[in-house]
Amino acid sequence: MQRLSYDPKNPVFSIFDEEFSLEIFTMENVFGLDPERTEVKIEGDRAMVTARGLTWAGGREKCDGGAMLLVEKTDDGLRFKVEAAHQEKLRSVKVILPGRKGEAVTSDYALDMPILEGGMVYEYPHWHAFMLRMPLVALKSGSEYTYFLSKDERVTARRFGFFHRQDDPQLLDVELIYEAPATGFGEIIVTPAWEMGKTKDPRSVAESYLAWAADTYGFESFGAREDVPGWFREVSLIVSIHGMHFSGYVFNTYKEMLQTLTWFAERMEGKKILAYLPGWEGRYYWQYGDYRPDPRLGGTDGFKRLVDGAHELGVNLMPMFGANCTNSEHPDFPDYGPISRLHDASGTRFLGNKPDWSGDRAYDPGWQIWLNPGAPAWKDKLVESLSDLIDQYGFKAVFLDTHFTWTNDPYYDVFEGYRAIKGELKTAYPDLLIAGERWYDALLAITPLFQMDGPANWVDIYAKYALAAPHLSAPSPCRGSTGVHEDGYLPFTMQALEPGVIPMVTIVDGTLAAAPDRLMDYIKLAEEYEAKK
Numbered sequence: 356m357q358r359l360s361y362d363p364k365n366p367v368f369s370i371f372d373e374e375f376s377l378e379i380f381t382m383e384n385v386f387g388l389d390p391e392r393t394e395v396k397i398e399g400d401r402a403m404v405t406a407r408g409l410t411w412a413g414g415r416e417k418c419d420g421g422a423m424l425l426v427e428k429t430d431d432g433l434r435f436k437v438e439a440a441h442q443e444k445l446r447s448v449k450v451i452l453p454g455r456k457g458e459a460v461t462s463d464y465a466l467d468m469p470i471l472e473g474g475m476v477y478e479y480p481h482w483h484a485f486m487l488r489m490p491l492v493a494l495k496s497g498s499e500y501t502y503f504l505s506k507d508e509r510v511t512a513r514r515f516g517f518f519h520r521q522d523d524p525q526l527l528d529v530e531l532i533y534e535a536p537a538t539g540f541g542e543i544i545v546t547p548a549w550e551m552g553k554t555k556d557p558r559s560v561a562e563s564y565l566a567w568a569a570d571t572y573g574f575e576s577f578g579a580r581e582d583v584p585g586w587f588r589e590v591s592l593i594v595s596i597h598g599m600h601f602s603g604y605v606f607n608t609y610k611e612m613l614q615t616l617t618w619f620a621e622r623m624e625g626k627k628i629l630a631y632l633p634g635w636e637g638r639y640y641w642q643y644g645d646y647r648p649d650p651r652l653g654g655t656d657g658f659k660r661l662v663d664g665a666h667e668l669g670v671n672l673m674p675m676f677g678a679n680c681t682n683s684e685h686p687d688f689p690d691y692g693p694i695s696r697l698h699d700a701s702g703t704r705f706l707g708n709k710p711d712w713s714g715d716r717a718y719d720p721g722w723q724i725w726l727n728p729g730a731p732a733w734k735d736k737l738v739e740s741l742s743d744l745i746d747q748y749g750f751k752a753v754f755l756d757t758h759f760t761w762t763n764d765p766y767y768d769v770f771e772g773y774r775a776i777k778g779e780l781k782t783a784y785p786d787l788l789i790a791g792e793r794w795y796d797a798l799l800a801i802t803p804l805f806q807m808d809g810p811a812n813w814v815d816i817y818a819k820y821a822l823a824a825p826h827l828s829a830p831s832p833c834r835g836s837t838g839v840h841e842d843g844y845l846p847f848t849m850q851a852l853e854p855g856v857i858p859m860v861t862i863v864d865g866t867l868a869a870a871p872d873r874l875m876d877y878i879k880l881a882e883e884y885e886a887k888k
Contacts, residue, residue, distance in 0.1 A: 356473045358518065359385075364414030366390040367453060370402045370426050371433060373551075376451040377422055379409060381443040382540070382701065386411050388422055400428035409441065418442075424450075432501075432552025437533075438545045445544040446700065447512075447534040452551075454526045455501070457494040460517060461557045462487055466812050467495055470527065474518035480510065480761045480795035482708075487515075488795045488817075491564055493557035494529065500553070502560045503531055507547040508571055510770040510797045511536055512700075512763050537700040537765035562816050565796065569820060574800040576819050577855075582777075583803045584786045586671060586751065591627045591888075592881035593673075593824050593859035594619055597838030598634035598652055601641055601712040606634070606838055606863045609653035609661040615862050616670050623878050625669025627885070631754060631859070633675040633827055639839040640712065640723060643756075644681030644688070646674075646740050662748045673752035673790065675827075676741065678773075679760055680707075681733075683724045695730035700763040707760070710841045727764050729772030738779050745784055752788035753780075755802070756827075759793035773801045794821070807856070818855020825850060831861040832873035838863045849876060852883055 365376045365387040379386040389408035396403050404424040410417050422439040437448045459467040462477060464485055479487035490513040493500040505513045516530030533546040554560055569575065577583065596615055597606040607615065612632070619628055635658075636642045637649030648658035665672050681692060697705040705725045709718045726733040741753055761769050780787055790804035798805075799820050807814075807823040814823065828840040830847045837845055838861060850858055860877040867874070 356476070356518075358474070361413050363387055364410070365451065366393060368395055368404050368424070370395070370397065370404075371428060373433060374453055375404070375424060375426070375435070376453060377404075377406075377424060377437060377439075378449040378451065379420070379422055379439045379441065379445065379544075380447045380449070381441055382446050383443070384411055386418070386420065386441065387414060389417055402426040422448075429550065429552065431554070432550065434548050434550050436546050436548045438543070440543050442542060444540040444542060445535065446540060447532055448544055448546050450531040450549060452529040452531070454520065454523075455494065455496075455529050456525075457496045457501070457517070457527050457529075459495040460492055461495060461500065461812065462492045463489050463561065463812050463817075470517050470519070472519070474516065476517075476530075477515040479513045479515075480759070480797075481512070482760060482793075487513075488793075489561060489564055489568070490515075490796075491557075491561055493554065493560070494527070499555060500557050502550075502552055502554055502557055503529065504550040504560065504564060505531070505533065505547055506550070506564070506567060506571075509536060510761065510768075510795075511547075534700065534763055536768070537763040538768060540700075540765070558813055558816065561813050565816055565820065568796040568799070572797045572800040574820055577803065577821055580803050580820075582781060582789070584751065584788050586626065586786070587629070587788050587804075589626050590629045590671075591858065591885040592619070592623065592877060593629045593631050593857060594862060595631040595633065595827065595829070595838075595859055596862045598632060599637050599639060599649060600634065600839050601639045601841075603638055603651075605651060606836075608651075609648070609657035611864075613661045613664045615867060616665055616668055618867055619874075619878070620668040620670060622875070623881065625665075627881065628668075628670045629673055629752065630665060630670055631673045631675070633754075634839040635674045640677070640680065640710075640720075641682055643677035644736075644740075645685045646676065646744060659748065662750060666749070671752055671788075672750040673754050673788070674744070674750060675754045675756055676737070678737070678755035678758035678791065679726050679728055679733075680757060681724050681726055683722050688724075691732040691736045692724055692726065695726045695733035697725040697727045697760075697762055697769075698764045698766060700765060702765055705762050705764075707757075712841060725760070727762075727767045727769055727772060728758075728776055729764070729767030729769055731767075734772055734776055738776055741780065742783060745787070751784075751786055752790065755789065755791040758791040758802070759795060759798060761795070770797055773798070777801050790824075792827070804857075814856070815854045821855075823856045825856070825859045829859060829861050831863045831866050831870075832877075833863065833866040833869035836863045837861070849873070850880060852880060852887070858884055 392408035
């Protein structure tokens with residue numbers, strides 16, 4: 356965790372029993388307010404800090420620019436926002452609340468996580484170590500919490516930092532950072548309002564926030580959602596049948612996939628089963644962007660028999676697709692790839708998590724290219740690919756892998772790309788279920804079914820609006836294999852019934868023969884889930 360190695364000499368302002376400080380960021384430097392050209396006015400429940408000049412290099416240099424901090428009292432705390440100006444393009448604004456007491460942070464990521472010695476930064480909606488699904492955190496001090504919340508009608512980057520002070524490690528500096536949309540970096544930046552207040556129950560703040568998000572981004576409670584097909588409301592078990600590993604190892608052919616579905620359909624109604632098919636198109640991830648039945652798995656005829664057989668059983672299929680990844684080795688990549696690359700705010704090409712697909716420990720899959728769903732060429736390519744397959748085979752669900760990945764791309768808006776993709780698909784196929792991996796608040800407007808993994812606090816609040824399922828990496832009950840997923844092996848633990856989480860079982864090669872009793876346990880779990888719907 357990097358920090359400045361000197362005192363930046365930022366002025367601190369005492370307002371309504373709280374202390375505030377500001378830092379302003381261009382694409383190349385950090386600036387503070389010039390105390391000699393700054394004034395504070397407090398009138399009733401409203402205060403304004405106005406700076407008509409900025410400093411840099413620890414206050415030793417001055418420059419043109421300015422900032423305004425508006426602070427207002429609320430029923431349980433304060434609301435504040437910042438406007439700033441500079442002759443260079445502005446990237447972000449940091450509000451610093453210095454010298455606070457606290458020992459742990461609660462968020463949708465985890466409950467009461469102790470603050471690390473080197474500090475912590477929570478990011479929304481990024482996927483780094485402490486990924487937030489909502490721009491809300493709460494600092495615990497004793498039995499009380501102080502929450503920090505940001506509401507924005509657009510999906511924009513917010514970061515929450517917690518650092519022990521150099522002069523008194525018992526106290527914390529809290530950092531609230533807003534980054535403007537990179538598609539519109541300019542010489543003026545205006546933050547959405549930050550909110551802070553006291554609470555005994557951060558969960559209630561999160562519940563209220565998600566209700567606001569539902570109105571703002573446009574989604575309803577799960578029972579009222581119009582984007583949930585009627586057939587899916589009858590599903591009580593997802594059977595995740597893995598096809599081909601990146602390396603070419605085959606877990607299940609199309610014939611074996613149908614045999615698995617037949618086994619389950621003999622023991623429960625087929626309409627209650629959704630078959631999730633990762634690696635159905637051939638080499639997992641390597642084939643992303645060029646979707647077609649794989650010859651080694653059974654080819655076009657074999658896949659057609661799988662689809663027809665599943666439909667005869669009453670089972671719907673959900674093939675898996677890369678929402679934002681492709682292979683640069685595909686022949687048509689030059690037509691859509693180079694102009695659709697995903698970027699960070701600075702314009703750097705986004706490289707993602709760089710998995711070790713083959714086991715060579717290099718973590719350098721140079722062929723794996725991350726694309727922006729808001730880029731017209733990739734959006735059109737993806738919608739066309741899915742549409743052609745739906746028309747040809749008639750499946751009623753698609754799974755969009757890694758669609759939670761978000762960057763502040765300077766060329767196209769990532770979230771709006773997904774809104775457009777959903778709009779086109781649902782217009783053409785109203786009965787289509789669109790599912791995805793993980794979530795953040797606005798994505799609840801796109802996909803009503805998500806996979807979850809890692810720590811997740813307040814799942815019951817989220818469950819009001821969408822369903823969760825175990826992650827693709829959930830190990831198989833026969834030997835703990837994660838199938839096509841790069842984790843390889845994980846300890847198997849039988850899924851427990853949780854609010855808003857649908858049962859899912861992983862099928863790799865040999866699972867039916869090796870673990871029939873455990874598979875029956877999943878059928879019983881599906882019955883319990885259905886009884887509690």
